[in-house]
Amino acid sequence: xxxxxxxxxxxxxxxxxxxxxxxxxxxxxxxxxxxxxxxxxxxxxxxxxxxxxxxxxxxxxxxxxxxxxxxxxxxxxxxxxxxxxxxxxxxxxxxxxxxxxxxxxxxxxxxxxxxxxxxxxxxxxxxxxxxxxxxxxxxxxxxxxxxxxxxxxxxxxxxxxxxxxxxxxxxxxxxxxxxxxxxxxxxxxxxxxxxxxxxxxxxxxxxxxxxxxxxx
Amino acid sequence: xxxxxxxxxxxxxxxxxxxxxxxxxxxxxxxxxxxxxxxxxxxxxxxxxxxxxxxxxxxxxxxxxxxxxxxxxxxxxxxxxxxxxxxxxxxxxxxxxxxxxxxxxxxxxxxxxxxxxxxxxxxxxxxxxxxxxxxxxxxxxxxxxxxxxxxxxxxxxxxxxxxxxxxxxxxxxxxxxxxxxxxxxxxxxxxxxxxxxxxxxxxxxxxxxxxxxxxxxxxxxxxxxxxxxxxxxxxxxxxxxxxxxxxxxxxxxxxxxxxxxxxxxxxxxxxxxxxxxxxxxxxxxxxxxxxxxxxxxxxxxxxxxxxxxxxxxxxxxxxxxxxxxxxxxxxxxxxxxxxxxxxxxxxxxxxxxxxxxxxxxxxxxxxxxxxxxxxxxxxxxxxxxxxxxxxxxxxxxxxxxxxxxxxxxxxxxxxxxxxxxxxxxxxxxxxxxxxxxxxxxxxxxxxxxxxxxxxxxxxxxxxxxxxxxxxxxxxxxxxxxxxxxxxxxxxxxxxxxxxxxxxxxxxxxxxxxxxxxxxxxxxxxxxxxxxxxxxxxxxxxxxxxxxxxxxxxxxxxxxxxxxxxxxxxxxxxxxxxxxxxxxxxxxxxxxxxxxxxxxxxxxxxxxxxxxxxxxxxxxxxxxxxxxxxxxxxxxxxxxxxxxxxxxxxxxxxxxxxxxxxxxxxxxxxxxxxxxxxxxxxxxxxxxxxxxxxxxxx
Numbered sequence: 001x002x003x004x005x006x007x008x009x010x011x012x013x014x015x016x017x018x019x020x021x022x023x024x025x026x027x028x029x030x031x032x033x034x035x036x037x038x039x040x041x042x043x044x045x046x047x048x049x050x051x052x053x054x055x056x057x058x059x060x061x062x063x064x065x066x067x068x069x070x071x072x073x074x075x076x077x078x079x080x081x082x083x084x085x086x087x088x089x090x091x092x093x094x095x096x097x098x099x100x101x102x103x104x105x106x107x108x109x110x111x112x113x114x115x116x117x118x119x120x121x122x123x124x125x126x127x128x129x130x131x132x133x134x135x136x137x138x139x140x141x142x143x144x145x146x147x148x149x150x151x152x153x154x155x156x157x158x159x160x161x162x163x164x165x166x167x168x169x170x171x172x173x174x175x176x177x178x179x180x181x182x183x184x185x186x187x188x189x190x191x192x193x194x195x196x197x198x199x200x201x202x203x204x205x206x207x208x209x210x211x212x213x214x215x216x
Numbered sequence: 217x218x219x220x221x222x223x224x225x226x227x228x229x230x231x232x233x234x235x236x237x238x239x240x241x242x243x244x245x246x247x248x249x250x251x252x253x254x255x256x257x258x259x260x261x262x263x264x265x266x267x268x269x270x271x272x273x274x275x276x277x278x279x280x281x282x283x284x285x286x287x288x289x290x291x292x293x294x295x296x297x298x299x300x301x302x303x304x305x306x307x308x309x310x311x312x313x314x315x316x317x318x319x320x321x322x323x324x325x326x327x328x329x330x331x332x333x334x335x336x337x338x339x340x341x342x343x344x345x346x347x348x349x350x351x352x353x354x355x356x357x358x359x360x361x362x363x364x365x366x367x368x369x370x371x372x373x374x375x376x377x378x379x380x381x382x383x384x385x386x387x388x389x390x391x392x393x394x395x396x397x398x399x400x401x402x403x404x405x406x407x408x409x410x411x412x413x414x415x416x417x418x419x420x421x422x423x424x425x426x427x428x429x430x431x432x433x434x435x436x437x438x439x440x441x442x443x444x445x446x447x448x449x450x451x452x453x454x455x456x457x458x459x460x461x462x463x464x465x466x467x468x469x470x471x472x473x474x475x476x477x478x479x480x481x482x483x484x485x486x487x488x489x490x491x492x493x494x495x496x497x498x499x500x501x502x503x504x505x506x507x508x509x510x511x512x513x514x515x516x517x518x519x520x521x522x523x524x525x526x527x528x529x530x531x532x533x534x535x536x537x538x539x540x541x542x543x544x545x546x547x548x549x550x551x552x553x554x555x556x557x558x559x560x561x562x563x564x565x566x567x568x569x570x571x572x573x574x575x576x577x578x579x580x581x582x583x584x585x586x587x588x589x590x591x592x593x594x595x596x597x598x599x600x601x602x603x604x605x606x607x608x609x610x611x612x613x614x615x616x617x618x619x620x621x622x623x624x625x626x627x628x629x630x631x632x633x634x635x636x637x638x639x640x641x642x643x644x645x646x647x648x649x650x651x652x653x654x655x656x657x658x659x660x661x662x663x664x665x666x667x668x669x670x671x672x673x674x675x676x677x678x679x680x681x682x683x684x685x686x687x688x689x690x691x692x693x694x695x696x697x698x699x700x701x702x703x704x705x706x707x708x709x710x711x712x713x714x715x716x717x718x719x720x721x722x723x724x725x726x727x728x729x730x731x732x733x734x735x736x737x738x739x740x741x742x743x744x745x746x747x748x749x750x751x752x753x754x755x756x757x758x759x760x761x762x763x764x765x766x767x768x769x770x771x772x773x774x775x776x777x778x779x780x781x782x783x784x785x786x787x788x789x790x791x792x793x794x795x796x797x798x799x800x801x802x803x804x805x806x807x808x809x810x811x812x813x814x815x816x817x818x819x820x821x822x823x824x825x826x827x828x829x830x831x832x833x834x835x836x837x838x839x840x841x842x843x844x845x846x847x848x849x850x851x852x853x854x855x856x857x858x859x860x861x862x863x864x865x866x867x868x869x870x871x872x873x874x875x876x877x878x879x880x881x882x883x884x885x886x887x888x889x890x891x892x893x894x895x896x897x898x899x900x901x902x903x904x905x906x907x908x909x910x911x912x913x
Contacts, residue, residue: 033732054729054738057745060719064726097727099634120716123723144718145764159770163711192712195705200635202720204728205735 016088020095026206030094034087043084044068059146063123068093072122079128099203109199114190116202121189131183134164167192304335305585323689325437325588329682332592339593346597349590351657355545358587359654360535361579362433363546364528366457367553368576374450377736381629381637382451385622385645386458392621393428394421394466397613404609415669422470423673426659427614427680429463431652432456432546434681437584438650438689445702448641452648460546461495467658468542474666498544502551505534509552510559510755517757523568524575527560559755587653594656595678601671610676611683614651622646640699647692650684651677714769 013027022030037052038044046065055061067073069081073096074089076082085093096119100112124132124140138160145156164184171188184192289296308331312319318327336346375382398421405415435456439449469487473479509530516523531552538548561569622645630636637645659677662670696703725741728734 030731033730036732037730049730052729055726058722058726058729060722061726064723064730094727094731097724102636102638120719120723123719140719141715141766144715144722144766155767155770159711159715159766162770162773163715166710166712192710192716196713196717202724203634204724204731204737205634205733206731207733 016091019088020091021098022091022095022206027091029207030091031087034090043086044090045084060140060143063126063140063143066126067119067123070122072128073119094206097202097204098206100199112199113193116198117190117193118186120198120202121186131185132189133183134160137164137184301586301589302582305582305589308589309581309585319441321690323438323441323685323693325434325584326686326689328585328588329592329595329685332589332594333596334592335589336593336596340596346593347590348594348597349587349653349657349660351661354587354590354653354657355539356536358583359433360532360545360549361576361583362436363457363535363549364531364553365576365580366432366436366453367550368527368531368557368572370550370554371446371450372554374446375454376740378447378450378454381633382454382458384625384629385451385455387462389455389621389625390428390430390459390462392624393614393617394425396617396620397424397428397610400613401609404605418470418474418476419667419669419673422467422474422662422667423610423659423676424613425463425466425470426655426673427610427651427677428617429459429651429654430456430649431654433584433587433654434650434652434685434689435648437588438685438692439648442693442696443704444644444696445704448644448648448701449704451641452645455645457546457550458495461491461498461544463654463658464542464544465491465494471662471666494542494544495547497541498538498547499551501538501541501543502534502548502553503555505530505537505548506552506555507755509556510563513556513560513563514755514757516564520565520568523564524571527556527572528575530556559752562756591653591656591678591681595682599671600675601669602675603672606672607676607679611680614680614684618649619646622649640701643699644692644696644701647688647695650688651681652685653681656681709769711770711773714766718766 013024013031016022016027017024020027034044037048039048046069049055049065049068055064058064066081068085068090069083071078071080071082074082074085074092082089096116100109104112121132124136126136126139138157141156141160141163142153145159167184167188171184171191305328308328309324312324312327339346398417401420401424402415402417405420430452432453435452439452465487469490473483509526512526512530513523516526531549534552535545535549538545564572622642626637626642626645655677656674659670659674662673664670667673721737721741724737728738
C-alpha cells in the first residue's frame with residue numbers, strides 16, 4: 001500500500017508555518033485532519049474527499065474538490081490538475097482562507113484580496129483559458145440550482161445570461177453592435193467584487209485547539 | 217433661482233410657520249379647557265349657548281328656542297388632543313426639512329426636544345401644567361412601533377454573524393456599567409457628606425441600572441443619519457435592543473429589594489435564573505407569535521386586504537403577552553419580526569408588503585417624534601430637584617463606565633473574533649451609547665415612598681439624556697468624518713454579487729467540512745437546509761415554497777429592470793438604462809462557436825413552459841429594497857396609476873428578452889432594433905405575445 005505518513009518534525013512544521021502563515025498549533029491540527037482524511041497515507045486523492053459527509057450535500061462539491069487538485073491554486077507551474085496532493089499542498093490551499101491580520105498595510109490587503117479572488121476565479125474557469133465564458137458561468141449557476149429539479153436548467157441559463165450582460169455593462173460599458181464580449185477576464189472579475197470586501201468574508205476560523213475527533 | 221419660484225418658497229414657508237403658530241395656540245386652548253374648573257357639564261361656562269338651556273334643568277320644559285349650534289368639547293377631548301399632538305409632531309418634522317441645511321447639522325432628535333421644551337414653556341406660560349410623558353402611554357403605545365419597525369427590517373445576516381459580540385456588549389457591558397456606576401455613586405455619597413446626603417446602595421444601583429442601558433430609540437434616531445458601515449451599526453443597535461432583558465431584570469430586582477438590608481446568595485441565583493427566563497422566554501413568546509403569523513399569512517390569498525393587519529396585530533400581541541409575564545417585550549417583538557418575515561414576505565401580495573413597510577415607517581416615525589417632543593415637554597413639567605454634585609458625578613460616571621466597559625470587553629472579544637474591532641470601531645461603539653426615553657420612563661415609574669430622592673433621580677436622568685443626545689448626537693457626525701470611519705455602501709445588489717455570495721457560502725461551508733471544523737457557515741447551512749426541507753413547506757403557500765433563493769432574486773431583478781425601463785422610457789423611446797442593448801447580446805450570442813450553433817432549437821413546448829414559468833414568477837415576486845433605514849425610504853416605483861403602463865412595458869420587454877434568449881439567430885439587424893421605440897411592436901409579430909392580463913394580486 002502507500003507509504004505511511006511519518007510524523008513530520010518540528011522543523012518541518014516551522015518551515016511550513018513560515019511559508020503559509022499558519023501558527024504551529026493550527027498546522028498540528030490540520031496535520032491530524034490530513035492524516036484522518038488520507039487514512040494514514042502521505043497523499044490525498046479525490047476519493048478521500050468523497051468520504052466527507054458534509055460535502056455530500058454541498059451543491060458545488062465537485063468544484064471544491066477540483067480546486068484542491070488544481071495546479072494553479074497549488075502555485076505550481078503549468079496548467080491542469082494533479083492526481084494527489086501532499087500535506088504541504090493541502091496547507092497551501094487552506095492558506096487561501098486565512099483571515100486578514102489585524103495590522104495589514106493597504107498593499108498587503110490588496111494582495112490578499114487578489115489571491116482570494118484568484119482562487120474563486122480558478123474555480124469557475126475550468127478550462128484554464130483565463131476567462132470565464134458563458135458556458136462556464138452557466139455551469140456554475142446550474143450547479144447552484146442543481147437541487148431545484150427541472151426548473152433549474154432553464155432558469156439557470158437565463159440567470160447566467162443576465163449576469164454576463166451585467167458584467168459586460170460594468171466592465172466594458174457601452175458596446176458597439178459588432179463588438180463581442182469574450183468572457184469575464186480576471187480584471188472584470190475583480191470589478192464585480194468591488195462592493196464585497198472579500199478579505200473579510202472569505203475566511204474560516206482555524207482553531208488552535210483540536211476538535212477534529214468530534215467530526216467524521 | 218427665478219424670482220417667482222423664490223417668492224413661492226418664501227410664501228410657503230411663511231404660511232407654514234403661520235400654521236404652526238395656530239396649531240400651538242390650538243394645543244394650549246384645549247388644555248386650558250380641560251382644566252377648567254370642576255364640572256363636566258357641557259353647558260357650563262360657555263357664552264355661546266343661549267341662556268335658556270342653562271335653566272332647562274330647573275324648570276320643566278319651558279319652551280326655549282331650538283339651539284342651532286352646540287359646543288360639546290368634552291365628548292371628543294381625548295382623541296382630539298391626541299390628534300393635535302400627532303399633527304403638531306408631524307408638522308414639526310416637516311418644518312425641519314423645509315429649513316435648508318438644518319437637518320444636516322443638528323440631528324432631528326435634538327430639534328424635536330427643543331421644540332418640546334418650547335411647547336412646554338408655552339403651555340406653562342399659558343398657566344397650565346404641561347403633560348408629562350405617561351409611562352403606560354410610552355411603553356404600550358409609543359415604543360412598540362419603533363421596535364417592530366427595527367425588528368422587521370433587521371439585517372439578519374450581520375446580526376447573526378456578530379451575535380456573540382452583541383451579546384457580550386449587551387449583557388456583560390450593561391452589568392459592568394450598572395455595578396461600576398452604582399458602586400462608585402454609593403462610595404461618593406458616603407464620602408460626599410453634606411452635598412449629596414447619604415444614599416443607600418440599592419437606590420444607587422437602581423439609578424445606575426436605569427441610566428446604563430443604551431436606548432434603541434435614540435440610537436436609531438442618530439445613527440440613521442450618519443450612515444456608518446453595517447458592522448458598527450448592527451453592533452450598537454443590536455446592543456441597544458438586547459440589553460432590554462438585563463434592564464428589566466435589574467430594575468425589578470432592585471425595586472423588590474429596596475427596603476431589605478442584605479441580599480443572600482439565593483437571591484443572586486434567582487436573579488440570574490430570572491434573567492435567563494426573561495430573555496429566553498421573551499424570544500420564545502415572540503417566535504411563537506411569529507410562526508402563527510406566518511401560518512396565518514399562508515391562507516390569506518383570497519383576502520389580501522387584511523394581510524398587513526395580521527402582521528401588526530400578531531406582533532403587538534407578542535409584545536403585550538411578554539409584558540404580562542414581565543418578560544422582555546422588546547426581545548419578543550424582535551423575535552416575532554425576525555421569525556415571521558421570510559415566510560410572510562413570500563406569502564403576501566406586493567401591495568400588502570408595501571403597505572406594511574409604509575405603515576411601519578410612518579408609525580415609528582410619528583412615535584419617535586412624539587417621544588422626543590414629550591421628553592422636552594416633561595422636562596418643563598418637572599418636578600425637579602437639582603443637585604449639582606449628583607448630576608455631574610453621574611454624567612462623568614456614565615461616560616467613564618461606558619468607555620472602560622467597551623475597551624475592556626473589546627480586548628476580551630478580540631481574542632475570539634476573526635475580524636478584530638479596531639480602535640476606531642471601539643470609539644464609535646462607546647460614543648454611540650446614547651440614553652433616551654426608556655430611561656426617563658423607567659425613572660418616572662419609581663414610587664416616591666420607596667425612593668425619596670426620586671425627583672433628584674429624574675432630574676439627573678433628564679440631564680444625562682440631554683447630554684448624550686445633544687452633545688454626543690451632534691458631534692458624532694463630524695467625528696465620523698474626521699476619523700474616516702468606513703461608511704455604508706449604497707449599492708444595489710446585483711445578480712453577480714448574489715450568485716457569487718451563494719457560491720462563497722457553499723465554498724466556505726465545504727471547506728469547513730474538509731477541515732473537520734463546524735463553524736458559523738456549517739451551522740448556517742444546516743439551518744437553511746432544515747428550513748427548506750421541513751419548515752417552508754408548512755408556512756409558505758403554493759409553489760413559492762420550493763423556489764430557490766437565487767431564482768427569486770433573479771425574478772425580482774428582472775422586475776426592477778422592467779420598472780426602470782418604464783420610468784426612464786415613458787414616451788421617450790429611450791434604451792434600457794442599466795443593461796446593455798440587446799444588440800450587444802446578439803453579437804455575443806452569434807459568435808458562439810459553430811459547434812454549439814448547431815444545437816437543436818428549443819421545442820415549442822419547452823418555450824411555452826418557460827414563458828409560463830417566467831410569467832408565473834412575475835405574478836408572484838415582489839420588490840424588496842434594503843429598507844432598514846427610516847428617514848429616506850428609497851423611492852418605490854410601484855405606483856398604482858402606473859400599473860397598466862407597467863404591465864404593457866413588461867410584456868413588451870419580456871417578449872423582446874425572451875426572443876433573444878430562446879432563439880439563436882438574431883432576429884433583426886442590431887442598428888434597426890436600437891432605433892425602434894421600445895414599445896417593440898416588432899417582437900409581437902415574431903413570437904406569440906402574452907395575451908393574458910397579468911394581474912398583480
